Amino acid sequence: MAKATETKSASTKRTRSAAExxxxxxxxVERRDELQAEYDQTLTEIAELQRDRLxxxxxxxxxxxxxxxxEREQEITLANNLLERITQVERAIDRLGEGNYGWCEKCGNAxxxxxxxxxxxxxxCVSCKQLEERR
Numbered sequence: 001m002a003k004a005t006e007t008k009s010a011s012t013k014r015t016r017s018a019a020e021x022x023x024x025x026x027x028x029v030e031r032r033d034e035l036q037a038e039y040d041q042t043l044t045e046i047a048e049l050q051r052d053r054l055x056x057x058x059x060x061x062x063x064x065x066x067x068x069x070x071e072r073e074q075e076i077t078l079a080n081n082l083l084e085r086i087t088q089v090e091r092a093i094d095r096l097g098e099g100n101y102g103w104c105e106k107c108g109n110a111x112x113x114x115x116x117x118x119x120x121x122x123x124x125c126v127s128c129k130q131l132e133e134r135r
Contacts, residue, residue: 032089039082088121
């Protein structure tokens with residue numbers, strides 16, 4: 001009898017009102033769009049900088065070439081980080097649609113609202129994330 005009660009309360013806890021789901025979805029879509037705009041802007045800036053560097057590379061010594069290569073790698077890393085964050089938010093949107101948003105992928109416990117507010121694409125509760133980071 002206790003198992004039936006636990007299962008019923010667990011499924012009840014996982015439900016959200018349509019208004020809550022819509023509010024969360026709207027926030028996630030807005031965040032994704034912000035990141036996408038930042039990513040697009042970064043790609044534009046990278047293209048402009050690379051064009052400027054090509055025009056200004058005559059007479060570069062080894063140190064200049066190394067510095068430009070390092071800067072280009074940093075810019076590409078920044079763009080890749082933005083793309084990863086976009087992917088994480090898109091995954092959160094998918095999880096919301098599936099009814100799994102806000103629940104830990106490892107243990108199934110609820111992810112605290114504070115954690116989701118700070119990191120909306122979180123997929124692990126604090127305990128599971130700490131265990132993962134220790135490894």
